[in-house]
Amino acid sequence: MRFHKYQGTGNDFVMIDDRARTFPADDYALVRRLCERRRGIGADGLILLRTLPGYDFEMVYYNADGYLGSMCGNGGRCTVAFAQQLGVIQDKAHFLAADGPHEATVDADGTVRLRMMDVAGQQEVPDGIFLNTGSPHIVRFLPASSLAEHNVYAEGRAIRFGEFFNARGGTNVNFVEEPQVSGQPWQVRTYERGVEDETHSCGTGVTAVALAAARRGAASPVPLRTIGGDLSVSFRQQPDGSFTEVYLNGPAEFVFAGDIQL
Numbered sequence: 413m414r415f416h417k418y419q420g421t422g423n424d425f426v427m428i429d430d431r432a433r434t435f436p437a438d439d440y441a442l443v444r445r446l447c448e449r450r451r452g453i454g455a456d457g458l459i460l461l462r463t464l465p466g467y468d469f470e471m472v473y474y475n476a477d478g479y480l481g482s483m484c485g486n487g488g489r490c491t492v493a494f495a496q497q498l499g500v501i502q503d504k505a506h507f508l509a510a511d512g513p514h515e516a517t518v519d520a521d522g523t524v525r526l527r528m529m530d531v532a533g534q535q536e537v538p539d540g541i542f543l544n545t546g547s548p549h550i551v552r553f554l555p556a557s558s559l560a561e562h563n564v565y566a567e568g569r570a571i572r573f574g575e576f577f578n579a580r581g582g583t584n585v586n587f588v589e590e591p592q593v594s595g596q597p598w599q600v601r602t603y604e605r606g607v608e609d610e611t612h613s614c615g616t617g618v619t620a621v622a623l624a625a626a627r628r629g630a631a632s633p634v635p636l637r638t639i640g641g642d643l644s645v646s647f648r649q650q651p652d653g654s655f656t657e658v659y660l661n662g663p664a665e666f667v668f669a670g671d672i673q674l
């Protein structure tokens with residue numbers, strides 16, 4: 413089976429051109445094996461690109477645990493770049509993902525601008541601020557200069573598997589350090605559900621952080637820095653507190669292609 417490896421600010425994916433719909437989509441053990449970093453290709457997730465009437469393509473996302481996931485923002489941007497590489501699109505895309513339809517554009521420098529779902533609101537909960545940007549996220553703001561040493565794995569895992577969220581399908585957990593100088597990036601580290609570890613970046617996660625930061629005065633576009641690189645999120649905040657015209661912007665890069673015996 414032919415595969416392509418893509419990464420968006422260090423969030424990496426096995427991409428499969430499944431327009432012929434031959435991939436065994438219910439074989440979760442296979443997906444898990446392909447995502448394994450020692451015995452497989454290695455990735456945070458696996459994405460099928462499929463044809464779908466009315467759209468340029470459909471994106472089917474699996475987390476590294478092998479199960480179907482919710483929306484993947486970095487994966488969505490990588491799928492747009494993959495579709496361009498395949499010749500399925502030129503520099504604009506209209507596709508369907510787990511959370512509904514998305515539009516995207518590809519700039520001349522390769523920056524992919526992905527329109528995310530509108531976000532109705534955000535909730536203060538004991539673990540932080542909760543909002544859904546296509547995937548569920550907790551956003552927790554940390555004191556200055558504490559993010560680098562923070563135990564993201566232990567604390568993220570405790571929240572994700574804690575009584576409240578585990579009973580509701582879990583959540584991703586983002587730890588944030590606010591910039592000390594205006595205009596500098598908001599720094600983010602994320603524990604990702606379904607990868608069950610810290611990833612180098614999470615697209616729906618930085619989107620959640622940017623919208624939570626808007627409540628602390630951040631203006632659109634919000635610059636964000638992850639372990640894997642820089643992203644920006646732009647949005648329009650409505651009088652009722654909801655967010656529309658939400659865009660996740662950043663690089664999406666082809667790494668290598670290969671064939672693997674299933």
Ligand SMILES: N[C@@H](CCC[C@H](N)C(=O)O)C(=O)O
Nearest residue numbers: 484485486547606614615616
């Ligand atoms: N890395 C993704 C998020 C993928 C889904 C998430 N792990 C979940 O299960 O909610 C992104 O870039 O948004």
